[in-house]
Amino acid sequence: MKKITIGRLSKAANVKVTTIRYYESIELMGKAERSESGQRLYDDSSIQRLSFIRHARDLGFAVDDIRELIELQTQSGSNCKAVDEIARSHLSSVRQRIRQLGSLETELERMVSNCKGNDIGTCQIMKSLNDHSACLSEAHDRIKPM
Amino acid sequence: MKKITIGRLSKAANVKVTTIRYYESIELMGKAERSESGQRLYDDSSIQRLSFIRHARDLGFAVDDIRELIELQTQSGSNCKAVDEIARSHLSSVRQRIRQLGSLETELERMVSNCKGNDIGTCQIMKSLNDHSACLSEAHDRIKPM
DNA sequence: CTTGCTTCTACAGTCGCTGTAGACTGTAGG
DNA sequence: CCTACAGTCTACAGCGACTGTAGAAGCAAG
Numbered sequence: 001m002k003k004i005t006i007g008r009l010s011k012a013a014n015v016k017v018t019t020i021r022y023y024e025s026i027e028l029m030g031k032a033e034r035s036e037s038g039q040r041l042y043d044d045s046s047i048q049r050l051s052f053i054r055h056a057r058d059l060g061f062a063v064d065d066i067r068e069l070i071e072l073q074t075q076s077g078s079n080c081k082a083v084d085e086i087a088r089s090h091l092s093s094v095r096q097r098i099r100q101l102g103s104l105e106t107e108l109e110r111m112v113s114n115c116k117g118n119d120i121g122t123c124q125i126m127k128s129l130n131d132h133s134a135c136l137s138e139a140h141d142r143i144k145p146m
Numbered sequence: 147m148k149k150i151t152i153g154r155l156s157k158a159a160n161v162k163v164t165t166i167r168y169y170e171s172i173e174l175m176g177k178a179e180r181s182e183s184g185q186r187l188y189d190d191s192s193i194q195r196l197s198f199i200r201h202a203r204d205l206g207f208a209v210d211d212i213r214e215l216i217e218l219q220t221q222s223g224s225n226c227k228a229v230d231e232i233a234r235s236h237l238s239s240v241r242q243r244i245r246q247l248g249s250l251e252t253e254l255e256r257m258v259s260n261c262k263g264n265d266i267g268t269c270q271i272m273k274s275l276n277d278h279s280a281c282l283s284e285a286h287d288r289i290k291p292m
Numbered sequence: 293c294t295t296g297c298t299t300c301t302a303c304a305g306t307c308g309c310t311g312t313a314g315a316c317t318g319t320a321g322g
Numbered sequence: 323c324c325t326a327c328a329g330t331c332t333a334c335a336g337c338g339a340c341t342g343t344a345g346a347a348g349c350a351a352g
Contacts, residue, residue, distance in 0.1 A: 005318095007329060017330080022309060037317060039330060048276075055275050060250050063308070073272060080269035084261045087271050091254040094247055101244045104206050108237040115230045123226035125233050126219060129201050130194075144290065144339085153298060163299080168340060183348060185299060209339070290308085299348070306341075317330065322323100 003033070003041040013050035020050065028053060028063060028070075061090055149179070149187040159196035166196065174199060174209060174216075207236055 010017045023029040024040075029050065032040035049070070056066045065086050072082050114124035156163045169175040170186075175196065178186035195216070202212045211232050218228055260270035 005329080016310085018310065019308085021331090026308090035317095037330090039317075052275055057308090059253060059275075060247075069272070069275065072266060076266055080261060080266050080271065083266065083269055083271050084258065087254060087258050087261070091251065091258055094251050094254060098244060098247045098251065101206075101240055101247070105237065105240050105244065107205060108233060108240060112230065112233050112237060115226060115233070120218060120222055120226050120229065123229055125226065125229050126215075129198055129205075129215070151298075162341085164341065165339085167300090172339090181348095183299090185348075203339090293352100295350105295352085297349085297351105300346080302344095304341100304343080306339100307337105309337090311336075312334085314333100315331075317328100319328085320326090322325085 001043050003043055006032075006040045006042070009042045009046055009050060012047045013054055015050055015054050023050070023053065026063065028067060059090075060094060061086070065090065147189050149189055152178075152186045152188070155188045155192055155196065158193045159200055161196055161200050169196075169199065172209065174213060205236075206240060207232070211236065 004012070006017050006020055009015075010020060015023075020029065021040075024031060029046070032042055032046070035041055052070070053066055056069060057063075061069070068086060069083060072080075111125045111128045114128075116124070120126060150158070152163050152166055155161075156166060161169075166175065167186075170177060175192070178188060178192070181187055198216070199212055202215060203209075207215070214232060215229060218226075257271045257274045260274075262268075262270070266272060
C-alpha cells in the first residue's frame, strides 16, 4: 500500500495541512499512522475520507453533522432516513439564513439609495441608524459575522 | 440627570447585560460611571448610543464598522461619503453571501430531492458527498458556520 | 432578617479553522 | 559530505461577537 505524507494528502483532497491536523485533533479524521521519524502517513482511504469531509464542509454541513454522516455511512444496511434528515435540516437553515440576509439587503438598499452624499447631519443612513422606529422586526437573532 | 442601572439599560435598548459589559470591554461603549458600591450607571445618552449600536448590529454591520460610524457621527460637518462607503461595502458582502448560500441551496435541494429513502448503500445524498465530480465550483472560500 | 433578584469580576467556551514560534526531517544540488 | 530550503512536528494564541459559568457582593421588598 502506497503511503503519502500530509502535504500530498493536502493537495490530493484540497484541504490545508493545518486543517488536516486540526481534523485529527477533533477526531473527525482518525489518528494517522506515523513514520519512524514521527511524520504522519496516509493512504487512499484517507484521501477518500478527507474528500468526503471537504465536500460536506463545502456544502455548509457542520462538523458534528459530518461526524454523524460518517458514522451512518459505516453502518451499511441501515436506511438513509437519518442522512436525509440531516440534509433537510441543513437545507432549511440555509433557507432561513437566506431569508434573513434578504431582509437585511432590502433594508440596506433603502438606506443607501436615500443617501445623497450630504453632510453627516442630514445623512439618511445615519438617520436610519439613529431612528428607533427604523429597526427590523422586533425579535430576531443577532446577525452572524460575514 | 436620571441614572439607570445596567439592567434597565439592557431593557431600554434591548441588549443583554453581558453584552453591554462586553461592549464596554472592547471600548465600543465608553466606560460607565459607577455608583459608590461599584455598579455601572447610565443615562439617556447611553440608551441612545447603545440603541444605535444595536440597530447597526441588527443590520449586520461589524463592530469595527460601527466604531467607525460612531467616530464619523461625532465629526459633524464632514460629509457622509465615508458612511455611504461603509454601508455600500456591507451591502455588497451581504449580496455575495446570499449568492453563495443560494448555490448551496440549489445543490442541497438537488441532493435531497434525489433521496428515495433507500438503504445507505444507494443513498443519493451519500453518493453526492462521495462523488468527487459533484463538488461545487473549484475554488471558493469555506462556508461560515450557520 | 431573609429571600431572591441584580450586579460585580474574571475567565472559559462557542465554531472552524488560521497563524505563529521554534525545532526537527527530508531532499536536491554542488 | 555540506548546505539550502521545503516540509513536518508540537503547542498554543487569535479570530468575531458574543455567551456561560463561578463565586461574591449589593439591593429591594415582605
